[in-house]
Amino acid sequence: MAAVVARAHRLVPSRGWTDGGKPLARRIPSTIVTSITAGIVLAGGRSSRMGTAKAALEWHGSTLLRHVTGVVQRAVDGPVFVVRAPGQELPELDREIIVCDDPREGMGPMQGLAVGLRAAAEHAARPDVAFVCSTDLPFLHTAFVRAVLAGFGSDPGAEPEVDAVLPIVRGFRQPLTAGYRTALAPLVEELLGKGQLRPAHLLAECRVRVLDEDALLADRALAAVDPELEAVVNVNEPADYEAARRRPEPEVIVERYGVLATRGGGRGPRVVRAATIGHAADLVGLAFDGHILAAVNGDQIRSDGTLPLQAGDTVAFISADAGG
Known part of the structure; x- marks a missing residue:
């Protein structure tokens, strides 16, 4: 993963150096590796089974889209984008959210992914990777987002670089709670031009790191707050939403x-x-x-x-x- 290496200083106690009996601190150079991460929330689905726009569903005094974008905002250190369908009205969002218009309707999540990755790649912050998700994830947690994005880091014995990080939970691939390099935007656009509209088509062309349940829960922070990995649970029908809404607040x-x-x-x-x-x-x-x-x-x-x-x-x- 591309990274910016910055020289920084940290304060450490200095033996033998005192000021009135109190140890002084001396500055020791250290190397800090940082990388900008972004978030992309796809809000342009038709919500046909729900019967109403999922983005505007009430969620404990807010809306489902405001909730999901807020969770992603808390987990990343760069911009967060919302991709909407042509003419789609969105509920009120945080003023820092960047709304992108999808110019083509009915192309599925790959079209939204292309718009979001392109917007992220061209943003002044130049984020290297983005967490991408749908808007219908009421139990998404910052710890899950961070665990997925951590999959882009280098592990001993692993490939030094991957294009996508794909969770697999309860035997199902989760391409809409996954991480993607923003540099994939041209490839997604190329695949769309060939009529290949499924995320599986993109993943087949990428270096993918798979995170199964054991790998995800090896992250202690995630295991502590979401041991059942309910972050990937979505609401597709009114009964799903009503059941989720009845759960107690955190x-x-x-x-x-x-x-x-x-x-x-x-x-x-x-x-x-x-x-x-x-x-x-x-x-x-x-x-x-x-x-x-x-x-x-x-x-x-x-x-x-x-x-x-x-x-x-x-x-x-x-x-x-x-x-x-």
């Missing part, structure tokens, strides 16, 4: 700091079930408005109440006002 820990610490039932962390930052705030008696910010798992300061939360998250609310 269990998260909420902490409050500063002037917020005594609101909503006393100090200390609280465990609540909430699918968004806004709902978590409501449950501890906070109005998530412009005066409050949220830090998720120690970083990602957010003011968007629709940002999705996941099992294992810790949300810290702080006052955005000076002195709070």
Whole structure:
């Protein structure tokens, strides 16, 4: 995988160097390898079995598309693209999401993949790889996205480079919860021109790293939060959606700091079930408005109440006002 190698410095204790009895730190050069990752969410499916657009389905106070794009945003460090069908209306999304129009309808996910990979390849951030998924994945988790993208890294004894990372869960290939190199855009376009419209046609032309269930669950972070690999479960029919919607929201820990610490039932962390930052705030008696910010798992300061939360998250609310 193409990578940018940057020289950086880290601080380490220096033996024998002191300042008033306290050890000084000296700067030791280290090499950090970074690679930009992107996300592509395909929203242009016809949703014929569902009977209504999946992207706009309600999901715990938000929409299914907002939920899935938010999960992908949290997992990658580059841009996230949504590919929509010609004339398709989308629900409200985070302002950083890049919407791409698919000029050709009825060509299936390969056409959306071509549009998304081309947009990613031409983006100023120049992401090397992208996690690609459909919009109907209510249980997608950031840990799954990261585990798939980690498949592009070099393992001892493995091929040094692959074009695609393909999960196989419960015996089924998962090409719409997979990783692809953005450089594949011309090949996808070429295959479409030949009438080869299935992801299997693309994978047949690629160097593919397969991640079966054992390989996926070797990732400790993923095994801890999604041992059944429900990240790949999609909703195709109303009964699927209704069953998914009835499940309890994820269990998260909420902490409050500063002037917020005594609101909503006393100090200390609280465990609540909430699918968004806004709902978590409501449950501890906070109005998530412009005066409050949220830090998720120690970083990602957010003011968007629709940002999705996941099992294992810790949300810290702080006052955005000076002195709070």
